[in-house]
Amino acid sequence: MAKKKQEIEDVELELTPMIDVTFLLLIFFICTMKFKVLEGKLETQLPKDVGVNSSPVDDILEKVEVDIVRDPSRPGGLRVAINGQAMPNLDTFRSRMNQFVQNDPETRCTLYPRDGVTYEQVVKVVDQLLMVKLTDITFAGVSFDA
DSSP states (O other): OOOOOOOOOOOOOOOHHHHHHHHHHHHHHHHHOOOOOOTTOOOOOOOSSOSSOOSOHHHHSOEEEEEEEEOTTSGGGEEEEETTEEESSHHHHHHHHHHHHHHOTTOEEEEEEOTTOOHHHHHHHHHHHHHTTOOOEEEOOSOOOO
16 A cells, blocks of 8 residues: 655744744833832941031021012112111112121022012112122022011
8 A cells, every 4th residue: 555645734933923922021021120229329327416517507607688578668669678677778788798798708698579579679689799799699489478
């Protein structure tokens, strides 16, 4: 008896499902991987509250608070107060600020422009501060009027 030859079929390998499974595994491992966070951490042995200078920085540096209030009865429609003490005019304000700067060249000044104060009035005050060579000027963004 004669044997029949079996025909061998060419089998094509399907790569699409294998690529899909590979990408799914890759995405799974990327999403579940946890990175060790080293940034921002320095393991040091520093003293907590003892040191050469234990007083806060605000006590060391003198801080001047300047209130700028709209006052139509005054010249220029402006009232300026240094640490709560009202100044009669901008010349007096400038000379008082000059005393602060001469005592401590690193004097910090915070301006508190109140409601109704115009940009022009704030610029007048800043000009006076720049005339006495005061450069550390900050602006308060919140009005504390009661």
